[in-house]
Amino acid sequence: MAATFSDANANGVVYMGDLHKRTSTFAGWERLRHGKLHWFVECFAEAMGVFMYVYAGVGSQAVFVIGNLSKQTGLSSLLQIGFAYAAGIVLAISICSATSGGHFNPCITIVQMLFKGFPPLKGLRYITAQILGGYIACLLIYVQYRTTLLELQAAIPPATLAAIQFTPNGPAGIFGLYLLPGSTLGTAFLNEFVTDFFLAIVIFGCIDPSNVLVPPAVAPFAIGLAYALAIWGFSANGLAANAARDVGGRLAALTIWGKDAVGPYPGYCAIAALTNIPATILGAIVYELVFVDSDRVVAQVHREFHDIHALHRRHGPAALANNDNHSNSSGMHEKEHVGTVERV
Incomplete structure (x- = not known):
């Protein structure tokens, strides 16, 4: 179909509706989603973005743990897990961010509320949707691997299973995040805080419209790569990096295994779920103080990205x-x- 220009746009802006006329059913729904149900569509996009990120990463973790428990080599690796999470992040940002703004992480939503005027009620909706997306992804992965996991648990001696069940090496460790045996809560906190601070600097650098070296089309890949680097370098020490992934996965583990899924170190639950919040807030402050420069020129590609939304x-x-x-x-x-x- 040939492109046509909307009569309403003197500057020749072409809307999707100019190229593709929707049926009356979809057109009616679109009016509704832009009206009373706008909040639902945005929250759905946030939940779907987290779902993509968690579904990709936790699925790869499941294969890794199953391979170790069954002593089969080549099923997965730390390298593959890092790439899986990175791919999930790229897909989440590329597909869902245009609808919701692409937070996909409670700490990003909190930073937007604190420094960018994001409405608190909307922020609460976003955080709820993000956790729900991670929870549903983990439950679905469990259902897909349930038969295999039950067979493995039945084959492992009870004493051995009890020792590893609520650790990163056990079946529950696929979904919930647990402290690495032999590690300390202080080490886990430091590892989480520094890594999340690093990720925050990368995220805010990628969405900085004056950063000419990271155009909008590159940002999803740069952010995904940063998460992959974090996983490759520091996940062995215990790393959540996203409260939606941690809380969603923990709730899924509690749903499957009951209250024992809290784990042997309840204090780690708070570290995994909450540390990324102050780390990301500090990252936002440091980026604003050191890297933001209002006198820099905004590149044309960033202006076009802004105009598309405006x-x-x-x-x-x-x-x-x-x-x-x-x-x-x-x-x-x-x-x-x-x-x-x-x-x-």
Whole structure:
């Protein structure tokens, strides 16, 4: 079908609707999703993004643990797990971020609330959706591998299984994150904090519109690579890196194995779930103080990325500029936020 220009755009902006006319059913749903159900669609995108990240990474972990328990070589490796998480992150950002903004991590949502004016109620919805996405991914992976895991658990002597079950080397360790035997809580905290701080600097550097060396199309791959490096270098010491993955996986383990899935070191639960929050906040502050420069030129590719979101037909700042009341058809208040519009 030949491209046509929307009559509403004097500058020749082409909307998806100009190229592809949707059926009345989908068009009606689209009006609804931009109105009363906008929050549901955004939360679904956040949950789906975390689902992709966790489904890819934990699936590779499952094969790794199963291979070790069954003494089969070549099923997976730390290298493969790192690549799996990286691929999941690339897919999550590439597919889901245009709908929700692409947080996919509670600590990123918290930073947006603290420093970027992200609405607190919306932030709570996002965090809930993120954890739910990780939880569903882990449960589905368990169902897919349930027969194999049950067979392995039946074949392992009870005393041996009890010793490894709630460790990174046991079946429950596929889903819940547990302290490495012989490690200390202090070491685990330091490992988690430093690694998460490193990841935060990379994330904020990748989304910095004045960073000409990381155009928007490269950002998903750069962020995915950073997570892969973190896994390759520091997961042996115990690494969560994302509270949605940790809490979602822990809830899945509790659902499957009961309260024993808390693990032998309950204090580690707090370290794995919460450490990335202060580490990411510190990373955001350091990046703002050291690396952000308001006098740098924003590259054309970043301006185009911004404009694509700003020119959204219904909810972009450009659309609101033509509306004296700054309200949409459902009467909901709109708040501009970093080139996109955040619905309160």
